[in-house]
Amino acid sequence: MGDSQVWVLAGSTLLFIDIGSYGIKEWLAIAASVIGIGGSIFGLWRGWRYSKSQIVERLLEYLRDEESKIRDARNRIIRRLRGGELLVSEPSHDFYREVKDALDELASGDPQQAEGRLETFADHLGSDLKLGQKYLSNVNLQLATILLVRGRSAKDRSEATAARTAWESALQLYSEDAEAERYLGELALAGGDVKTARKHFARAYAFAPDDKILRAETWEQVAGHYQRQGLPKVELKALVECAPNFSGAGAHGRAAAAYARAGELGAQLNHIKQAPELWREAFENFRLSADHEGMSAIWQKLKDFGEDVSDLPKIDQLPGRHVPWFWIRLALEFSILGAAAGLIYLNLR
Secondary structure: OOHHHHHHHHHHHHHOOOHHHOOHHHHHHHHHHHHHHHHHHHHHHHHHHOOHHHHHHHHHHHHHHHHHHHHHHHHHHHHHHHHOOOOOOOOOOHHHHHHHHHHHHHHOOOHHHHHHHHHHHHHHHHHHHHHHHHHHHHHHHHHHHHHHHHHHHHHHOOOHHHHHHHHHHHHHHOOOOHHHHHHHHHHHHHOOOHHHHHHHHHHHHHHOOOOHHHHHHHHHHHHHHHHHHOOHHHHHHHHHHHHHHHHHOOOHHHHHHHHHHHHHHHHHOOOOOHHHHHHHHHHHHHHHOOOHHHHHHHHHHHHHOOOOOOOOOOHHHOOOOOOOHHHHHHHHHHHHHHHHHHHHHHHHO
16 A cells, blocks of 8 residues: 555545534543643653753753853953953953952952952852762762773783783772772782882772772682792791781681681791681681581680680580571561461361
């Protein structure tokens, strides 16, 4: 069916509509429908125009228009300052009007009034500046986070240069990015530059002083580096920094492993007092993580080292794993629902 046939059929259909019989109510209903349809279309258009993307476009248009007016006003003001040219025209901008009035007051011998006007307007612009800086700060934080992800992706592809560039760019956007400093430190450590790595890690700690996992994991990596280098003394120091932070963050299993390794190094280095203390910390963290095998191993190490372990709980007397309350409550609720369903079934029979 062609377009001409469609229009012919539509016209024929309209002929069957007897509009001459319509009364006031019918015409009012039609008018209301037309207005409603028009309002809906206008609402959809407004919704599209003022969606987030469109608001950004409107804002850019506004800022471009503002820039043009401000530049024009500035050029006029400079001509006035240079050659005394009168400001006769009136660009529609507060900046131009306020400065023009101040210049007129200066010309009339009223510098105090002019200074007061300029200071008030400068304060107003300062508020706008704070708003703009906050918006810029939020955008930079988002861009820095995107660069963190891109850097990790590059590192996973073994593209160290691209990763470093991304993380350095993140720091340019957000200078207090602890995670970017951490990644740059890890990159330096992987290249064997432990001194540079420690500098990056120290800056990361300064930016995120309460992030215990950050401290624990970076010291753990430093300890691993020293272990591969065969340097037990500095490895022990790194583990002593690492383990308490894992424990403080609630990662008791990782803390126990770090304390246990530190205790072994202490024993190798003949640190008679330090080694048992580290093993006892390991024992406590194994207990908190309900790792009975780890507790048994540490208990035996302490005993073999000649320590009195009578103050430590015996492994076979420790309570088993506690079932979390969530699962207990869930089981009770299902039991109640099952009992209710059974009663309903019996009543229906």
